[in-house]
Amino acid sequence: MSASATVSGPRRRLSVGRTLAWTYLGGVVLVTLFPFYWILRTSFSNNYSLITHPSSLLPVDFTLGAFRRVLGIATSAESLAEGGSGASINILHFAMNSLIFATLSTVLVVFFSLLAAYAFARLQWPGRDLVFSVLLTALMVPGILTLLPNFVLIKDLGLLNTFGGLILPGALFSAFNIFFLRQFMLGLSSEIEEAALIDGASRLRVLFQITLPMTSGPVTTLSILGFIGAWNDYFWPLLVTSDDSVRPLTLALAVFKQSSPQAAPDWAGLMAATLVAALPMLVLFLAFGRRIVDSIGFSGLK
Amino acid sequence: MAISTTTPARAPRAAGSDRTTGPVRRAGSPAHRGDARLAWVLVAPAIVGFLVFAAYPTLRGIYLSFTDFRVLTPPQWTGLDNLRRLVADEVFWHSLGVTAYFVLLSVVIGMALSVATAVVLHRLTASTALRGIIILPFLISGVVAATTWSWMLDAQLGIVNIAIRQLGLDPVFFLGSSKWAIPTIALISVWKGMGYNAIIVFAGLQTIPPTIYEAGRIDGANEIQMFRRLTLPLLRPVLAMVLVLTVIGSFQVFDLVAVTTQGGPARASNVLQLYIYDKAFGQFEFGYAATMSLALFAMLIAITFLQMRLLRADESDTN
Numbered sequence: 001m002s003a004s005a006t007v008s009g010p011r012r013r014l015s016v017g018r019t020l021a022w023t024y025l026g027g028v029v030l031v032t033l034f035p036f037y038w039i040l041r042t043s044f045s046n047n048y049s050l051i052t053h054p055s056s057l058l059p060v061d062f063t064l065g066a067f068r069r070v071l072g073i074a075t076s077a078e079s080l081a082e083g084g085s086g087a088s089i090n091i092l093h094f095a096m097n098s099l100i101f102a103t104l105s106t107v108l109v110v111f112f113s114l115l116a117a118y119a120f121a122r123l124q125w126p127g128r129d130l131v132f133s134v135l136l137t138a139l140m141v142p143g144i145l146t147l148l149p150n151f152v153l154i155k156d157l158g159l160l161n162t163f164g165g166l167i168l169p170g171a172l173f174s175a176f177n178i179f180f181l182r183q184f185m186l187g188l189s190s191e192i193e194e195a196a197l198i199d200g201a202s203r204l205r206v207l208f209q210i211t212l213p214m215t216s217g218p219v220t221t222l223s224i225l226g227f228i229g230a231w232n233d234y235f236w237p238l239l240v241t242s243d244d245s246v247r248p249l250t251l252a253l254a255v256f257k258q259s260s261p262q263a264a265p266d267w268a269g270l271m272a273a274t275l276v277a278a279l280p281m282l283v284l285f286l287a288f289g290r291r292i293v294d295s296i297g298f299s300g301l302k
Numbered sequence: 303m304a305i306s307t308t309t310p311a312r313a314p315r316a317a318g319s320d321r322t323t324g325p326v327r328r329a330g331s332p333a334h335r336g337d338a339r340l341a342w343v344l345v346a347p348a349i350v351g352f353l354v355f356a357a358y359p360t361l362r363g364i365y366l367s368f369t370d371f372r373v374l375t376p377p378q379w380t381g382l383d384n385l386r387r388l389v390a391d392e393v394f395w396h397s398l399g400v401t402a403y404f405v406l407l408s409v410v411i412g413m414a415l416s417v418a419t420a421v422v423l424h425r426l427t428a429s430t431a432l433r434g435i436i437i438l439p440f441l442i443s444g445v446v447a448a449t450t451w452s453w454m455l456d457a458q459l460g461i462v463n464i465a466i467r468q469l470g471l472d473p474v475f476f477l478g479s480s481k482w483a484i485p486t487i488a489l490i491s492v493w494k495g496m497g498y499n500a501i502i503v504f505a506g507l508q509t510i511p512p513t514i515y516e517a518g519r520i521d522g523a524n525e526i527q528m529f530r531r532l533t534l535p536l537l538r539p540v541l542a543m544v545l546v547l548t549v550i551g552s553f554q555v556f557d558l559v560a561v562t563t564q565g566g567p568a569r570a571s572n573v574l575q576l577y578i579y580d581k582a583f584g585q586f587e588f589g590y591a592a593t594m595s596l597a598l599f600a601m602l603i604a605i606t607f608l609q610m611r612l613l614r615a616d617e618s619d620t621n
Contacts, residue, residue, distance in 0.1 A: 172351025232443035297505030
């Protein structure tokens, strides 16, 4: 706060500009946050009563019914009485699927990227630079080109409708992760590692007990960004799953929305489902807010 | 499993001293003797992943684009038939037009707002809380964003239309009208991505030394002049990267459209990725879908190359 005074110099002359700028920021914050509030407000409303008080800023006829519907614990009579569509989903089941999918794919790809990055940054071996530049070509290819053939491959491997099919294509390799971690490791002093090697530590021990702790910052960054990406992914799960046993939350939510009648949608139920789908990200945000902000900025600058 | 045999870390110190390869390597590192074997073990998963799930699918996608392939029967080589069909396919060109319109709107508006927000934040406050708030929409999925905005933009009960009516105007059928569907989806996309891009631009701004602005101020430059003459040129590499990533991402928009309009009304929001998906999984024409993917890929490469050239992305104007 006090830093801005030193940056902006003569404050009084700029006061009109500053007022405008603050107004603009206020507008941005309002537009950013209002939909989140509206999710909350609607999800605690009675869907029937929403029709009569569509502009009420507080929940209309406060009820937890919408959450009971999406958690699959409301009877259909209860659901219809509150203006639900009668469609219900067991959202916790899909949330668990999402958690498995997002966690496993993130942990695996970050782990394997770490191993590869270490080999590229710290080991000396013939072919290193060649292999590295070949792997980096993958950065150029956008998803659209590989999605259909990857689907065919997963299908040929008999992995449709399995967590393997969801996770495997992205679990072993990420050009960006390897590049990012290697870049960071190159900037680390190797003296401690070499001292440990001289003292008789094995290479692997050095990797896990010395290099990894020093790399925890970027590892966290990549884990957070990877988890967000996997949790929110829609297209790949849509291709490889058709069965509720492994489908993640994004798909369940989309199906739930499409099953809501066009004429009188269960908006309260939809917003409750939306809130549950967004909740883990919001918790992640509360826990790692600053870290996420730094990660995004950092990833942009490489 | 061969890992345990590759750990003779106590090799004579002198041995490895001058066999350094890369320019980054410092001389004198001991024990690089077992490196090669360990390195291949460590890199193996990544290489397998690259070959199986990146390189092979890319080549296979290119091959399939020259075939008639309907998943259940083996692909039949048909040469350039798919390409000829694509050139004559009006729906493809329509979808391309729709996609281009979406990209134009979302990128222009998104970039303008991201840069404005980043600059304003940079000049006013270093608050992490504010930066945190504006990236909130990035954290949620496109499906969540699309569902929420479908509700807020609902023609009857949506809060936006209620506000519009209170101003005495006619309600807007945002997602239900051919005219408004794409602009509306573009705005949802901007809402979702603006904060993310603003944070990256903000990080770029922080790398500009404040002394440059002090010098500018001493020379009598006002805020707008400093923005045009100092900020924009110095930010060019960051802006180029954000622009390229946003364009590539926008061209592949899918979830927002799939959840809000499913391409409608009357194909008005039938973006390319939706058409490709429909061809592949609705009509099982994988060969043709692969041709369209390849065409989209070629366009993205061309656009990226063009953008990088136009923006001279690799150099800022520091010197």
